[in-house]
Amino acid sequence: MTTTERIERHHYDVVVIGAGGAGLRAAIEARLAGKRTAIISKSLFGKAHTVMAEGGAAAAMGNVNSNDNWMVHFRDTMRGGKFLNNYRMAELHAKEAPDRVWELETYGALFDRTKDGKISQRNFGGHEYPRLAHVGDRTGLELIRTLQQKIVSLQQEDKQEYGDYEARIKVFAETTITELLTDDDNRIAGAFGYYRETGQFVLFSAPAVVLATGGVGKSWKVTSNSWEYTGDGHALALRVGATLINMEFIQFHPTGMVWPPSVRGILVTESVRGDGGVLRNSEGKRFMFDYVPDVFRNQYAETEEEADRWYTDPDNNRRPPELLPRDEVARAINAEIKAGRGTPHGGVYLDIASRRSPEYILKRLPSMYHQFKELADVDITKQPMEIGPTCHYIMGGVEVDPDTGAAGGAIQGLFAAGEVSGGMHGSNRLGGNSLSDLLVFGKRAGEHAAKYASSLTSRPQVKPSDVDAAVETALAPLSRSGENPYAIWHDLQQVMQDLVGLIRRKSELEESLKQLADLKDRVAKVAATGGRRFNPGWHLALDLRNMLLVSECAAKAALTREESRGGHTREDYPTMDPAWRQVNLVCSLDAGSGEVVITRKPVPAMPPELLLLFDRAELAKYLTDEELADYDRALAEARLNKLDGSAAAKEATL
């Protein structure tokens, strides 16, 4: 189709797709590097899904417990991710998170304070020490607002200098990117999309694109994610030849509301458990004590008395099992419900009302109280909540270079940060690590995208034929008469919820692939009624394509991985397999057929100095015998060199 429509064009050095924490942080960095930067946001500026993060940003500042440092944080992250994490990302994250959090204060963030005026830190599942910088239970909002205001302040500087707020950084709110464009050498040349408001197309010409589009949760039925989470970044990356890893690992947050239906899926923050909330089944039993896995046996309390003492005396008691990593808690809740000990609405009880005073709850969990009261008319200071697992976060994502955030595969000029990138969290993310992940890797992606843009001698040019094709694809649903996108979306959610949910089976996964193939045919015929101006039906019709592609990756990867680990639980392979720990599953699109292809790739091996941060006993639970032999050799060597392994470990930190 040759369109006679005028397409608005913009020239930028760096285009950041996504205006959540990672996107904004990347944009700030690119702008600070002097690049003309565009921020593209699917919704209004400052509404990104980051606002939903409640707990806090994990950073080993040691403000509350001075024993904390990056090595402990690194250990916790690897342990939480079941050692499937990209060690380098976990290391960078643990090392740089405190600086990124402190930086926010210079942008105007107001975190809760300790008595001596430093940033207060709170306990969270999987973290050994109180580590989460927080603001009540609305840390995500604080983070997004702070970054938003920093961008505004940069625009004010530009206004001073150039007389135009948008001289060097501009926010394109309510704009969706449908396609990334490349030149003939597989370099990023731009991005194509539309303004949601008007339906007009827009073309960004830019040598570097940072993806920060978040996750994929809208493909599941019970989810804490907003409508924006349609896996756009994942799909865009795949279509230009980048690769995705770890797509089978999807975190189901253990505590989402299950009743009333209007708020199904909405999160109850982990802080409720950190501040004394406990899980009970319909028989009133505090069941988490029965579900402490062997790998965590030593770190968690065995009796209710010890667990209750921990809240006031964490140094001399082990933590309550309610604070196990999310995957463990989600599985335990699922098992209780399946065993028939769930609540009438298919959840379990989360009880803080009987354990803490109303004043304490109001002080510590104000927005939780507020949310339950207003949305569901439930008073959490008086009655327990009904909760169950909800799809929350995808650990997998674009395979990136740990230091630069540059996407792997056959593409140049593409960067990714935040939830859309993969590897950092391994098979399971610790609560609080996502906000710090956004900041650390957002900054790195922005910095390296700017560097990459500077390094180019010629600007990659958009191919007009690609633009024509993109226009055609985008307009197609409007011109055909076919199925209602909402119906397809509903069916897709049902398939993913039932067949690629928390607990997976081979037969179900195979069935899901079959059904996804059917859905693919239906998506190809989807139609949208109405015009182009702010037409949600049309927008959904375009998003469906991405959701479907990402769902297929998740289902295929889940079928391939024959073990249970973190956010991937197979009923037919219920245990962790050290051999599988060495394997990342990589999704790519076959250039010819356009089919999703899964390949295996080894997980990068930790260098000895990081390996030696762990106990052998702990590693033995995860590693193969050969890897343990390597560990022993490294330990012996270190002893020989320094006479003391811990000294070697310390030196490694310098």
Add this chain to the structure above:
Amino acid sequence: MKRHFRVWRGDATGGRLEDFQVEVNEGEVVLDVIHRMQATQAPDLACRWNCKAGKCGSCSMEINGMPRLACMTRMSTFADGETVTITPLRTFPVIRDLVTDVSFNYEKAREMPAFAPPPNLRPGEYRMQQVDVERSQEFRKCIECFLCQNTCHVIRDHEENKRAFSGPRLFIRAAELDMHPLDARTDRKDFAQSAQGLGYCNITKCCTEVCPEHIKITDNAIIPMKERVVDNRYDPLVFLGRKIFRRRGLDEPAPPSPARQPAAVVPQTTTLDEQGRLPLSEFTFERPGAPSPYGEDVQFPLPADGISYHHPSEERPEIDQARD
């Protein structure tokens, strides 16, 4: 159970209330009903929403005439059989159906001088006491739903005041920064009075009434800011005190050196020009001159079949005939 809804549908050129009969289940909120309308009856019904948990402030609209978040308005709060009328925010230009153009708020936010970090502290050296940050933290709870801006009669009923008046959302931002323990600027009060139009507020408290976050906008931000302005401008006792004791306002940090402090930002109207065109920033472009509006890859002359120009004669043949 089916219930009767009236939803405003239309755009800037006009519109009307349309009737819908929609299924409503126990425990649902208005946004659920809108979603059901989209899924079953009107797929192109335009409506903003994101989190559906009262945390992002996207689904602002007017329900039975009151500005509210659709995700936080439970259906159980209406009487049985009551018709629910849903309209877009009135204060802002409508885009389509329930979606309005809220760029006014972002423009005003951009005129508000940002947090000025204390010049002598490096990151990580900030020390603040909880009691000192609590007041500002209340205002940072704001989810920017703009219900307060929408309900404020200063601009709701008087479009002409939009130029001079920033609105409650920006007043709490001013208060937040003025009460920030480490903000290095001292001209926040003056800015609030002269550039933000604090004096337009007649404290009728509708902003506080509609705030879904229950921020005490009037009592904790606007009135304290008005009092602070009085300190600065209208209170000769404070003026005398300063002269006699040779000190500035209590606790004000010393003013940063003039070089560090950018001049107060003068209120600006939108950066789009009158035709709604985007400004062209040639300064930062890599090549001299503006980028080609036709794209770098377009060669002239264009092939004739790709041109969107139509000669007037094709559309208005009567002119040619008249000439003949």
Add this chain to the structure above:
Amino acid sequence: MTTTAVRPARPGARAAISARTLRRDRWWLAPLLTVTGLTAWVVYAVVRVYLHKWYWVEDHHYLTPFYSPCITDRCVPDAAHFGRVLPGWWIIPEAAFSLPFLLLFRLSCYYYRRAYYRSYWASPPACAVPDGHKRYTGETRFPLIFQNGHRYAFYAAVVISGINTFDAAIAFRGADGKVGFGLGNLILLGNVVMLWAYTISCHSCRHIMGGRLRHFSRHPLRYRLWTFISRLNTRHMELAWITLGTLAVTDFYIMAVAADWFPDLRFFN
């Protein structure tokens, strides 16, 4: 494909909704009650102030707050604690010193402003209901810019509250000069307590006591004062109405006793 960097003009029209308001709750009730309540009170007060009698109960030393301090030469000498400095022309109220300031204090009070802007001015009558004025400039120019002087009225109100306290205190003198105690004392006392609560819960007071500080942590005493006043301040509206009530009740009781409609109920002496 042709391209250009032009975004189509954005029409700036608001949604064309014909109904002025779609509110169907009884939003007019609150302004109606305010108008009724305030008007009734003002009428009562004006009548009382220009009665020029029944303000002083000689036996029990009760002086109504509407005539305190009594400073015209028409005043009963015993009731004029602060001298009789003004001529007794009928237009001059006995309490010519205090009434204007009290009026100003209440007129410029942040709560009363909200109440009468909404109810008398209809600006706006209720949230999301149009204010029905052609132009609106708020408190940016004469005369409403003088609302900014609220704190001076507050300073005056503190002095006058002190005088009312003095009145309530000397009312404990019985007929024989010794301590006496009756229902009138209770009413006067209750009135004074409420007046103080209303006066110090004022927004200006809250600001002066601590609201203007940037660092509470460096002024712990003022912080505690501020916290206390902030708590009272949330009740400022209730106190505003309560004090209107207690003032009227106190005045009516003293009028009735002074006019011998019924005797004061004495507990002793």
